[in-house]
Amino acid sequence: MSVKLFLFVGAGGMLGTGGRYCISLLFGDTDGYPFATLTVNLIGCFLLPFLLNHPNVKQKLAPELLTALTVGLIGSFTTFSTLAVETARLWNESVTMAIGYIMISFLIGLALCFLGYRISTRKQVNE
Template sequence: MTVPHPERVGESGAPVRAPARGASPWHGQGPVVAVVALGGAVGATARYGAARLWPTSADAFPWTTFAVNVVGCAVIGVFMVLITDAWRAHRLVRPFFGTGVLGGFTTFSTYAVDIRKLIGAGHAGIGLGYLAATLCAALAAVWLGVAATRRALAWRRR
């Protein structure tokens, strides 16, 4: 028969009490979750605004989503160098801006839906071109953002 909560026994043979339960895991993570949600709302609102300002027709290359994702990736590259190499950021800056704002601004879901719509509408060439162009441009944007920021910081330190 198994015992639901077996007691631990110490070296002396006496039962060892389990440590008291600490604070809820949300105690330390609550502020992080809150700033990610707030940042996500800001980023998603900015992306929505971009889509409203520069609408793209359903059968054309989705330039707005492409630009949003590439710009967001460049900013991620710059931001990560700044908060890791240039200055000591508050513990909530990365979750707010990196995960929240930039995560809400850039959009993999819209990218995937755009590709599916283009291919489904018989525009496979545009859809596959968009797939490849976004991937290459986003990676290049992160790399350029990192490289340019590191170069600027090195030049500034001279």
């Protein structure tokens, strides 16, 4: 890996963690339900396949910038470990809430992945 690519990924990571922190501030204390983590993970489920598959993105962005956005920004913006910790915490409070959280995260996340992929790979009107 080149130093340039390493720095690009690091810069993307800085932006992703900053964005994630801002969303956690936006939601504030939500009575224990992890809305901030759910939100960032669902946003990431849409953005990652969109960026990886949209023909204009792949043509117009330098490979280093695309890697910075996908690995750096989205990789640091979303988190599975926090999802797991928050699910375990919810499980101790309410098994129903924990199962609901996992189902929402997975099902809506998967749907947003498909949506991001479909939008990014559909025929472009101006081509």
